[in-house]
Amino acid sequence: MSKLLDKPLKTFTLYALFILACSIPAYYLVVDYIWLNELDEHNEIIRTRMEQGLNDIDIDEQTLAQTLNVWNNVQPGTTIAPALPNDVREDSIYTASKLNIYSDDGEIDRFRGLQTYLNIYGRPYKLTIETNVEEVDETLFAIALITFLFFGFLVLGFILLNRRISGQVWLPFKKTLDKLKDFDLNKQSEVVFDKTDIEEFEELQTVLKQLIQNNASVYLRQKQFSENASHELQTPLALLKSKLDMMLQDDTLSEAQYEKISSLNLPLSRVSRINKNLLLLAKLENQQFDESFPIDLGALIDETTSLLADQAEARDISTVLKIDHQTMVTGNKYLVEIMLTNLLVNAIRHNVSGGAVAIDLTGRVLTISNSGSKPLKEERLFQRFGNASPDNPSSGLGLSIVREICQRYNWKIRYDFKDGLHTFSATF
Numbered sequence: 001m002s003k004l005l006d007k008p009l010k011t012f013t014l015y016a017l018f019i020l021a022c023s024i025p026a027y028y029l030v031v032d033y034i035w036l037n038e039l040d041e042h043n044e045i046i047r048t049r050m051e052q053g054l055n056d057i058d059i060d061e062q063t064l065a066q067t068l069n070v071w072n073n074v075q076p077g078t079t080i081a082p083a084l085p086n087d088v089r090e091d092s093i094y095t096a097s098k099l100n101i102y103s104d105d106g107e108i109d110r111f112r113g114l115q116t117y118l119n120i121y122g123r124p125y126k127l128t129i130e131t132n133v134e135e136v137d138e139t140l141f142a143i144a145l146i147t148f149l150f151f152g153f154l155v156l157g158f159i160l161l162n163r164r165i166s167g168q169v170w171l172p173f174k175k176t177l178d179k180l181k182d183f184d185l186n187k188q189s190e191v192v193f194d195k196t197d198i199e200e201f202e203e204l205q206t207v208l209k210q211l212i213q214n215n216a217s218v219y220l221r222q223k224q225f226s227e228n229a230s231h232e233l234q235t236p237l238a239l240l241k242s243k244l245d246m247m248l249q250d251d252t253l254s255e256a257q258y259e260k261i262s263s264l265n266l267p268l269s270r271v272s273r274i275n276k277n278l279l280l281l282a283k284l285e286n287q288q289f290d291e292s293f294p295i296d297l298g299a300l301i302d303e304t305t306s307l308l309a310d311q312a313e314a315r316d317i318s319t320v321l322k323i324d325h326q327t328m329v330t331g332n333k334y335l336v337e338i339m340l341t342n343l344l345v346n347a348i349r350h351n352v353s354g355g356a357v358a359i360d361l362t363g364r365v366l367t368i369s370n371s372g373s374k375p376l377k378e379e380r381l382f383q384r385f386g387n388a389s390p391d392n393p394s395s396g397l398g399l400s401i402v403r404e405i406c407q408r409y410n411w412k413i414r415y416d417f418k419d420g421l422h423t424f425s426a427t428f
Contacts, residue, residue, distance in 0.1 A: 009162050013155055020151050027143045035134060036112055040093055043114035043129040046078070050127065051118045064120070083117060083126040091116040095133065109135065172196035176205060183212065185219050227282035233275050241268060277397035280338070281384075284404045289332040292409075297428070298325035298361055300333070304340045305359065312348050312357065317370075320358045327361055329428045331409050339405045342398040343368050343424055350376065350422060366426045375417035382413075 059067065072079050092115045100109040110133040118125040175194050183191050191212055193205040247253070247261050283289065301323055312319055329336065347357045347370035355371030382403040385396035406413040412427040 009158055012158060016154055016158075017151060020147050020154075024140070024144050024147055027147070028140055031139060031143070036095070039112040039131050039133065040114065043093075043112070043131060046129055047114065047116050047118070047127060050080070051120065054118070054120045061121075068125075077111070077130040077132070078128070080118070080125050080127045083124045085124055087126070088117045088124050089115075096130070100132070109133070169198070172198060172201045173204075176201065176208070180208070185216060223282065223285060226278055227286075230275050230279040230282060233271075234279070237268070237272050237275060241272065244268065274397060277401060280401060281397065281404060284335075284401070284408065289335055289408075292331050293333065294328050294330055295333050295336055296325070297327045297329050297336070297366070298323040300337060301340060301359060301361060301366075304337060304344060308341070308344050308348065311345070315348060315351065316354045317348055317351050318356045320356060322358070322360045322362070324361050324363065327364065327428075329409075331405075335405045335408070339402050339426075342402050343426075346398055346424070347422070364428045366428070367423055369421045369423040372417065372420060372422045376415065376422060378415055381415055 054064070054067075068080050072081075094113045094115070095110060096113060097108055097110050100107050111130040112133050113128065113130040115126070115128050118127050172194060179191050179193055183189070191209065193209070196202055196205070244261060244264055248258065253261070301321070305319060305321065309319070344357070344359075347368050350372060351357065351370045352373065358367075358369040360367045360369075382399050383396075384400045403413055405411075406426060409428075412425075414425050416423045416425070
């Protein structure tokens, strides 16, 4: 996954590459045009100097012919010869590619030529001047090399400027993000964002504040409703349970009536357990377990395992313990005991018949593993009423309580499924 700031950088870089690549032929055409114009001026200057120079000196016709002959021999690319009056034409400028006789490699070069006629001592002379033009491939190579060199500087500048500017511009956004990461809805603490002079971030912070306040208000009302409802249900459920027990002790009941009344015990027990867990969660969220003491975690595991031995035996599940009895944690013993009980009950409930539960406490890490055929739904595992396995329905609050207790003491809880084993790991 790429970062937000890298996306425009990549686009800008590709755009710059496209523009600079297109500029190479444009640079070449401009440079070639200037170069040819300069050569035309150069050839015209030679023509003017020759005509003025030859007319200024006082020599006879034979000496002039000898001088021109010497000139044609010693001046490469320039020839001058007598012409007939009828042969005089307008000046012509041309570009020709031909073998460079002065090159050892036998290269074909471009030449810029001027064909004109001089009037020396009243007689016409045909003058041809050809000047070598810089090679096309050499010019293109030089322009392309310089262009890509500057493209490299441009990209380097983009990267450095992007990092420097983004570090300053996006600093308020990063601080806002850190505030949101640290925000805990259970603590109901107010989020105070740092002031910023960037309009978009200011607007974002305003929207986030409103969103947090609205959600915190809704969450508080839901929590109060849950707590109040649990409190109100506690007494009726206890009365109902008591009434059912009394009815079951009535000797006048028929067998059918006894079975019908007995069948009410199971759902009633489930509702009572859910109500009890909801009350516990409400107390945890309200920070009603303040006292913390050092706890011998190994001894507490031994006690909890013994209490659940009958439940494991009923399902023919064996228990393997590997306990480091030197591990001490600090917390509320009642909550730690609930956490261990919920993890062990979960390991027994989501086990196969005749399976095993392995409990390993090494250092500051506790792992509880049990046999299983397929992984639990991790995304719903620690959610309230989130049933992670349709094969073993439960109240859906046990692991939520475990997570709540771990968060309270900054412990880490995680779930893994590998090689047919469900594993919960708690790091203290």
